[in-house]
Amino acid sequence: MRSLDPDSHKPLNLQIADAILGAVRAGEFPRGAKIPSHAELQVHFAAARGTVDRALQLLKLANILFSRQGSGVYVRHSLPELPASVADLLGPAIATVTPGTQEDVAARLDRMEGQLARIEQALGVKVSQ
Secondary structure, three states: OOOOOOOOOOOHHHHHHHHHHHHHHOOOOOOOOEOOOHHHHHHHHOOOHHHHHHHHHHHHHOOOEEEEOOOEEEEOOOOOOOOOOHHHHHOHHHHOOOOOOHHHHHHHHHHHHHHHHHHHHHHOOOOOO
16 A cells, blocks of 8 residues: 655545555455554554544445444445546545645535535445444
């Protein structure tokens, strides 16, 4: 899995989601495979648990990953066509998130919840909590 770009203006959760997506596209995590644990991803990306959680949530919403209670997070057996980045897959719902103050990012995430609910409805899946 590739590492993060410290000079990027892209939020860390999107960089992490893109790195995991890239690993799925490259076959590093084949269909049905368990991906590394939250703790392993936190160490690999030197990121907070919440940041890793948001990245995984985006990939679950995109129907690329799913969770098994008490077991971990897995790559779906049936995958959509995989784009180069999560932003390409989810479009404007995440393109609106840019670096800023915590309040700014929190407000943007609140707006995204409504957009993500519409994506879930369109895909016919329920992956958010």
